[in-house]
Amino acid sequence: MLDLSEDRLYAALSNRDPAYEGRAFVGVTSTGIFCRLTCPARKPKPQNCRWFTSANAAQAAGFRPCKRCHPAGATAEGDADVTRLRAAIEADPARRWSEADVAEMGMDPSTIRRAFRRHFGMTFLQMAREARLREGARRMAGGDAVIEAQLDAGFDSASGFRQAFARLFGHPPAAMRGGGGLVADWIDTPLGGMIAVADDAALHLLEFTDRKALKGQLAKLSKDAGGRIGLGQSEMTRETARQLAGFFAGDRARFDLTLSPHGTTFQRRVWDALIRIPAGETRSYAEVAQAIGQPTATRAVARANATNGIAIVIPCHRVIGADGSLTGYAGGLWRKEKLIAVERGYASPESA
Template identity: 65%
Template sequence: MTKEPDLFDLPDPQTLYTALQSRDPSYEGRAFVGVTTTGIFCRLTCPARKPLAQNCRWFGTVAECLDAGFRPCRRCHPIATQAEGDPAVQRLLAALEADPGRRWSEADVQAQGFDPSTIRRAFRRHFGMTFLEMARHARLRQGVTRLKTGDPVIEAQLDAGFDSASGFRQAFARLFGHAPKAMQGAAGLWADWIDSPLGGMIAVADSRSLHLLEFVGRKALPAELKRLSKGAGGRIGLGRTPAIDLTEAQLQPYFAGQSGGFSVPLTLHGTPFYRAVWQQLQRIPPGRTVSYGQLARELGRPTATRAEAQANGANQIAILVPCHRVIGADGSLTGYGGGLWRKQALIELETRIAGMA
């Protein structure tokens, strides 16, 4: 996967907020603001009323905004900056904006007079995702919003633009690991979305501690959520807890390159050996990387490299349990469930944080 331009190429948040307030045109197409209170992202030149600084998230590309769960502003049309020279993309974006709940198919794209494969390539080039993926994100986001307010599943499904309850449940289950009805009512654990410069993250917590923090694209996420759901008696709800709020609050200065420390209480689900590995990972300071062999030796288990690597891969609390700090003996990044481009970005960020200490 090719790494997209990211937040770390941008100025600091205060500089960006000043540019937003003055509608500085020099950032046109290079910086975007996501407003957490509305779920909308804008150009910095947007004429809309300016949000408070603490409600802003900063992004370098439209793809990052969409991945983080924000929808484009209807006043400043931020998506247009990425594809102004492509009439086909502009036409489909206009159609999506006019009817964000529509369930699009390749046949619909073809009916508009476009070759589906050409459109797939064009959208991936401009936004890092296909047109159909963009449309599906919009529908699912609407449905999740309705569910969080306590609306019945069928109303959320219709609001999200799915023409069948099974279609909505399938899409929802791919994200959360089980059907949406299982995420309403009294819950033992709560799940919610956290925005990050490297894409959306799912956090699961009880009132006191964090149980899971994963990037949405991680293949193991559905299985991890199913295991947590089983352990909670099927009671994982959609919503916030103080532990999720604290996680989000501490991730903000981390991604801003200001702090590498976390104090969020964690609940680690695994064998005693796995938990020992994860606790050792937390002792690796930001800016330092170790090999699998080094980590095994530091654990006092120098022959357990393979088992240690398995524990590392089974970690389900990204960043706070920093499995990304473990690399190959030859210095290669090796595997990372969130994607090697994210692993590289996290290591680069932490190198800068360590340099400021």
């Protein structure tokens, strides 16, 4: 556990220690402002510091959020360079980026590389490549030839485009166009792109495109389906996109989708318990274990939570540590912060 003594907290503030992100905040009595411990602003004197374990607690004590590190938002939003580069990807997803481009924008490429890995588990260039791959997938789903999709996605060779798809899906893009029982579609959300895999009857997978385990999940689905996964849309993927849009807009606390998660009997019991957690509430792993009638299975519950393949709809983000910490989230802690923030608006019965 992190040392939350005042001396250690002040040392973390002085060193801008990222280990305390989301776990501790400092209120500065001389300015009335509170910050992340990683804030680049000038450090206050120790006697002017008040310490808090959440942004809500700091605001309840009368402190205003800092305009430099944005402590009331998700962790990644506190890094202005990260926010700027993510916006650049969204504005031009087909652009082919290099570290020289990053340097030309006045940023240090090595610093940016570390920041993106810390927040998202991948580098900025990897994130940009995923965006180009997504653009190519959209063109192919619309019926474009592979080479046209490759050019639109900004890849400099058809082989590079095919290799990227093969790494993700387990087979090259041309083999996907014929389709099959399952189809994969890209869905844009405020938290980044997601891949939805479904047939006409049920949703089988919904995962962020940058999740490391995605390739293995897609390969397993393809094997379970007895062959390839096609690239395109079904009524279920379209309905998933509609309901996700409603969720993020604040109009839908619950999802009404037929689900077909791929897992063991125990995993499915855990996932069923997660769905029963109301939006706006959280549970510890121990509480989920109690809910399924196996109070000693806390670790197994944590593993099942981590292997959930239908993100958001099966709300594994609502499970937190026993001490109230967010703990791990396969889609990135910054997304978990955002999802919990979205669901605060669903906490009252009227919102459900």
